[in-house]
Amino acid sequence: xxxxxxxxxxxxxxxxxxxxxxxxxxxxxxxxxxxxxxxxxxxxxxxxxxxxxxxxxxxxxxxxxxxxxxxxxxxxxxxxxxxxxxxxxxxxxxxxxxxxxxxxxxxxxxxxxxxxxxxxxxxxxxxxxxxxxxxxxxxxxxxxxxxxxxxxxxxxxxxxxxxxxxxxxxxxxxxxxxxxxxxxxxxxxxxxxxxxxxxxxxxxxxxxxxxxxxxxxxxxxxxxxxxxxxxxxxxxxxxxxxx
Amino acid sequence: xxxxxxxxxxxxxxxxxxxxxxxxxxxxxxxxxxxxxxxxxxxxxxxxxxxxxxxxxxxxxxxxxxxxxxxxxxxxxxxxxxxxxxxxxxxxxxxxxxxxxxxxxxxxxxxxxxxxxxxxxxxxxxxxxxxxxxxxxxxxxxxxxxxxxxxxxxxxxxxxxxxxxxxxxxxxxxxxxxxxxxxxxxxxxxxxxxxxxxxxxxxxxxxxxxxxxxxxxxxxxxxxxxxxxxxxxxxxxxxxxxxxxxxxxxxxxxxxxxxxxxxxxxxxxxxxxxxxxxxxxxxxxxxxxxxxxxxxxxxxxxxxxxxxxxxxxxxxxxxxxxxxxxxxxxxxxxxxxxxxxxxxxxxxxxxxxxxxxxxxxxxxxxxxxxxxxxxxxxxxxxxxxxxxxxxxxxxxxxxxxxxxxxxxxxxxxxxxxxxxxxxxxxxxxxxx
Numbered sequence: 001x002x003x004x005x006x007x008x009x010x011x012x013x014x015x016x017x018x019x020x021x022x023x024x025x026x027x028x029x030x031x032x033x034x035x036x037x038x039x040x041x042x043x044x045x046x047x048x049x050x051x052x053x054x055x056x057x058x059x060x061x062x063x064x065x066x067x068x069x070x071x072x073x074x075x076x077x078x079x080x081x082x083x084x085x086x087x088x089x090x091x092x093x094x095x096x097x098x099x100x101x102x103x104x105x106x107x108x109x110x111x112x113x114x115x116x117x118x119x120x121x122x123x124x125x126x127x128x129x130x131x132x133x134x135x136x137x138x139x140x141x142x143x144x145x146x147x148x149x150x151x152x153x154x155x156x157x158x159x160x161x162x163x164x165x166x167x168x169x170x171x172x173x174x175x176x177x178x179x180x181x182x183x184x185x186x187x188x189x190x191x192x193x194x195x196x197x198x199x200x201x202x203x204x205x206x207x208x209x210x211x212x213x214x215x216x217x218x219x220x221x222x223x224x225x226x227x228x229x230x231x232x233x234x235x236x237x238x239x240x241x242x243x
Numbered sequence: 244x245x246x247x248x249x250x251x252x253x254x255x256x257x258x259x260x261x262x263x264x265x266x267x268x269x270x271x272x273x274x275x276x277x278x279x280x281x282x283x284x285x286x287x288x289x290x291x292x293x294x295x296x297x298x299x300x301x302x303x304x305x306x307x308x309x310x311x312x313x314x315x316x317x318x319x320x321x322x323x324x325x326x327x328x329x330x331x332x333x334x335x336x337x338x339x340x341x342x343x344x345x346x347x348x349x350x351x352x353x354x355x356x357x358x359x360x361x362x363x364x365x366x367x368x369x370x371x372x373x374x375x376x377x378x379x380x381x382x383x384x385x386x387x388x389x390x391x392x393x394x395x396x397x398x399x400x401x402x403x404x405x406x407x408x409x410x411x412x413x414x415x416x417x418x419x420x421x422x423x424x425x426x427x428x429x430x431x432x433x434x435x436x437x438x439x440x441x442x443x444x445x446x447x448x449x450x451x452x453x454x455x456x457x458x459x460x461x462x463x464x465x466x467x468x469x470x471x472x473x474x475x476x477x478x479x480x481x482x483x484x485x486x487x488x489x490x491x492x493x494x495x496x497x498x499x500x501x502x503x504x505x506x507x508x509x510x511x512x513x514x515x516x517x518x519x520x521x522x523x524x525x526x527x528x529x530x531x532x533x534x535x536x537x538x539x540x541x542x543x544x545x546x547x548x549x550x551x552x553x554x555x556x557x558x559x560x561x562x563x564x565x566x567x568x569x570x571x572x573x574x575x576x577x578x579x580x581x582x583x584x585x586x587x588x589x590x591x592x593x594x595x596x597x598x599x600x601x602x603x604x605x606x607x608x609x610x611x612x613x614x615x616x617x618x619x620x621x622x623x624x625x626x627x628x629x630x631x632x633x634x635x636x637x638x639x640x641x642x643x644x645x646x647x648x649x650x651x652x653x654x655x656x657x658x659x660x661x662x663x664x665x666x667x668x669x670x671x672x673x674x675x
Contacts, residue, residue, distance in 0.1 A: 092413065092532055114483025114538060118531035119523065121411045125428040144409040144522070145430060155526045162527050193537060 025135045026128040028091045031064070031098075031186075033204075033212060034147040035075075035085050035173070042074035043147050045127045047135040048212060052089045052098055054188055057202040057216045064204075064212040070173070074138055081174035085206050086147065087184060088160060088169075090120040095191040099160050099169050100184040100204065108192045109165040116192075119150045119161035163192075176208040183215075268319045272611070273618050275326045276368050277334020277400035278510050279309070279546045280445055280564035281601060283640035284647070285326045285400070285622075286311035287633050290382050292625045296618065298322065302379035303638075304371070304386035308547070311639070312371040312388065314379060322618065325370045325394060330545065331510025332408050333368070334399030335434050335604045340366040344427060344508060351393035358393055370394035382637045397615045398622075399604035402445060402510025402564075403517070405432035407660040410507035410516055414533025418503060418541030418552040424533075427507040440603040440619075442626035444648045444656070447514055447597045448565035448585040449477065449578040450550065454498060454557040461494040471579040472560070477519050480560060482527035483538040488558060501539040503552035503561030504530065511546065514599045515562050517660045550575060565597075566646040587632075587648045588675055593655030596664050600650060600657065627651055629673050 026032065031051040036043035048064040070078045089098035097116050099106065108116075126145035130137040141148035155162035158170035171184045183205050187198025203215040275285050290301045290313065298315035305311045309328040314321065333345055342350050342365040351358060351367035359367060369391040378386030408429035416422030449472040456466040479485045480502050488495040505512035512529075516522060520529045534540045541556075543549040546563045553561040554572035565585035569575050577585070580597050589595035605619055606612070625631050629652045634644040650656065651671035655664040 111484045111486070111538070112527075114530045114532065114534060114540065115527045118411070118483075119528045121413070121428070121531050122409070122528065125411055126409075126430045129430045150523055150528060161523065 025131055025133075026124040026137070028093065029089065031087060031089050032124065032127070033064075033085060033087050033206075035083055036141055036148060037075050037078045037082050038084060039082050040075065040078055041140055041142070043139060043141050044074065045123075045131075045137045045139070045147065047127075047131075048087075051202075051214065052091055052096070052188075053186075053201045054096070054190070055199070055201060057214060059216045061213050061215050064214060070176075079174075080176040080208070081172065083173040084157070084170045085173055085182070085184060086151075086158065086160075086170045087186060087204055088120060088151075089186075090117060090124065092117055092121070097163065097189040097192055098186055098201070099164055099189070099198070100171065101164065101187050101198065102168050102171075103183070103185050103200075105200070106164060106168060106185075106187045106198045107166065108163055108189050108196045108198060110195045111193065112161070112163045112165075113189075113192045115161045116163035123147055123150050171206075173206060176206070181205050181207045269321075269614075271317070271320050271322045271614050271618070272394060273322065273324045273397050273615050274368075274370055274394045275324075275398045275400055275603075276337055276370070276396045277329060278331040278402045278601070279328035280331075280402055280511065281400045282309060282311070282326055282328035284443075284633070284643055286313070287382065287637050287639035287643075288622075288625060288631065289313035289324050289326070291631065292618075292622050293317065293322065293324065295625060296621050302386070303382055304376040304379050304388045305638075306371050306375075306388040306391065309545075310371050310388070310391070311385070312373060312376065314373065314376075323373050324618070327368065327370050328545070329368070330506070330508050331401035331403060331513070332429060332432060332508035334396070334401045335405040335432050335437065335602075336399070337366060337368050337396035338399040338437060338604050338606050338609075339432070339434060341432075342368075356390070356392035359395070363395075364393070367393040367395050382639065385638050395609070395611075397605065397609065397611075398619060399437075401602045401604065402599050403513040403660045404439075404602055405434040405604070407513045407517060408432050408508060409522075410512055410529070411531040412504070412507040412512070412542045413531065414506075414540075414542040416506075416544050417548045418533075418543040419556050420548065420551060422544070425506070429507050434604055436606065436608065437604045438607055440605070440623045441600045441650055442603075442623050443601050443632075444590060444598055444650055444653055445601050446565040446585045446587075446590050446595060446646050446648075447511060447518075447562055447599070448567075449560060449562050449580060450553050450567070450569070450572075450575050451560040451578055452501075452553055452557055453574050453576055454496065455488060455560060456496045458494045466496060468576055469578065470576070471582055473581055474519060477580075478525050478527060481515070481520065481529055483530040483534060483540055484527065486537050486539075498558040499536075499539055501541070501552075501556045501559040502530065503541050503543060503549050503556070503559050505546075505549055505562075506542045506544055507531070510599070510601075511549075511563060514597075514660065518597050518599070519562075522661060566641060566643060568641055585646065587644065587646055591648045591653045591655070591669070591673065592675075593664055593666070598657075599660055629671050 025047040031048040087100035127137040156167040158167040186202040205213045293315040298317040300316040313324040372392035375390035376388035380386045411428040413426040485500045553559045632644045652673040
């Protein structure tokens with residue numbers, strides 16, 4: 001099943017509106033989304049802007065930028081079931097960590113913080129190099145310093161370099177075919193050292209049209225002009241799903 | 244006369260002809276820069292290389308602990324052969340004309356002697372200004388120099404391939420000795436267009452503080468300093484998963500474990516990452532962020548800084564080129580790795596895997612290539628000969644012959660920095 005990839009301009013505008021940043025990407029405190037094809041050769045990393053809540057996000061639903069769909073670009077041979085998504089945030093200054101996980105909860109491993117910080121630093125450096133001035137890096141999975149070679153490795157997919165021993169940090173995008181979106185949950189770890197139950201701080205909803213929303217406890221539409229502009233552009237470029 | 248000697252004579256003769264045929268009474272500068280592990284070697288062999296080329300009046304001098312110069316008369320020319328140590332990354336970077344990560348102390352800036360202008364400066368680093376050398380001497384007693392000038396780098400020395408610099412580090416410049424926090428990140432160095440040489444193989448080793456002890460007759464309390472570092476322990480220690488030596492079992496002393504690493508950009512650090520940590524593929528990446536207390540991890544700018552880290556902090560362990568002289572660091576002991584001592588014999592015969600094939604990078608498009616390349620060729624031919632590895636100590640350090648090997652004698656070798664040693668057969672077999 002193919003999907004269209006037609007909303008780069010729209011989502012870029014949305015991203016700027018959300019994060020308030022325009023130049024520095026893949027830096028500490030940014031929410032990084034990685035999508036990769038299990039049976040393909042690429043991963044796509046997107047800096048979704050500064051987002052690192054330490055308590056449950058209760059604000060309005062907001063749209064984060066994203067340009068990834070199955071059946072397009074480097075995922076031209078993929079179905080939604082072939083794609084996996086993971087999210088993470090690194091913030092070395094506070095020694096905190098954020099990783100995506102399931103709704104049911106997530107726990108970090110003991111003494112894995114250094115490994116997490118080291119691996120995410122390495123991966124984000126590579127993403128920044130590849131992305132240049134953009135917020136997105138499209139890179140071969142087998143390159144050095146990628147999610148697939150550094151955050152997965154032999155510790156296992158969804159394990160964030162051993163930080164999440166249960167290996168439940170990834171989500172399949174298969175449900176987009178039937179539901180239209182897939183939910184992941186962001187967990188916060190306050191200076192993790194020993195095994196620690198993560199604090200669920202946000203729901204991250206990945207849509208089939210390529211955008212991601214952060215869903216708060218009391219979702220309220222944002223009338224901000226910048227997001228309206230983003231939505232308008234989306235409409236203009238004709239987002240549609242086709243079987 | 245064997246084939247090697249015939250080849251060396253040919254190279255020397257051709258080199259002399261080239262030099263003599265260049266410009267009458269000219270000055271030739273050959274500047275080698277980069278890996279600290281290679282600094283002593285290239286200084287130590289300079290008189291032999293130049294002698295083989297037919298040069299005369301060979302004298303040497305030094306500035307501090309990381310700058311050396313050799314002066315020789317080669318035909319009608321005067322050759323200045325300089326060597327300076329920094330870290331591996333800056334060797335190929337300089338040849339490529341990139342000074343992004345070069346420290347202020349090494350950069351050629353507008354106030355430096357011999358500043359070539361902003362466009363060319365990234366190809367230059369500060370090396371000995373021969374005019375500042377007040378005395379000259381033989382290799383056993385080099386003279387001394389007092390200043391540096393901008394010098395275009397001819398050869399970039401690195402312990403690993405340029406594309407193997409894929410590490411990050413953040414912490415004090417000199418670990419426990421401070422120096423200010425720095426962050427370095429490498430995603431590989433592009434050396435497109437450069438010519439590379441790999442004549443030698445360099446072993447690395449683990450070093451520990453003598454307080455790292457184990458009860459050899461547990462539970463009797465017969466503690467003695469450890470003598471071996473298995474890979475499994477190294478992976479745990481240098482990925483930040485060990486807080487106390489007792490984590491490895493009650494036989495070990497109760498003492499905070501301290502990991503001393505090199506900053507990113509070090510060939511030694513890259514070699515460690517790829518050889519010991521397997522690039523994180525054992526399940527944990529090498530640490531890249533400084534941490535003090537639970538776990539304690541330091542990063543160090545140079546090999547000597549790392550040795551000081553290990554020497555200074557009780558419970559410390561680190562890694563460096565295996566032939567580091569420990570006499571200057573009284574608390575430091577060299578360790579075996581996986582039960583084998585770091586040695587030339589163990590390395591070439593497949594019993595010691597912690598080594599790299601060193602790299603030298605040269606730019607065939609460099610302005611003085613026609614003049615410098617014959618000397619480079621002579622250097623590489625000399626270095627590739629198993630008999631030419633220094634067997635005696637000089638002012639440039641201890642003999643290398645117990646540790647270093649030539650590629651030609653390696654029975655087992657790696658195809659690249661990330662590879663595992665495999666049988667290659669020795670092109671120039673040595674005994675044992």
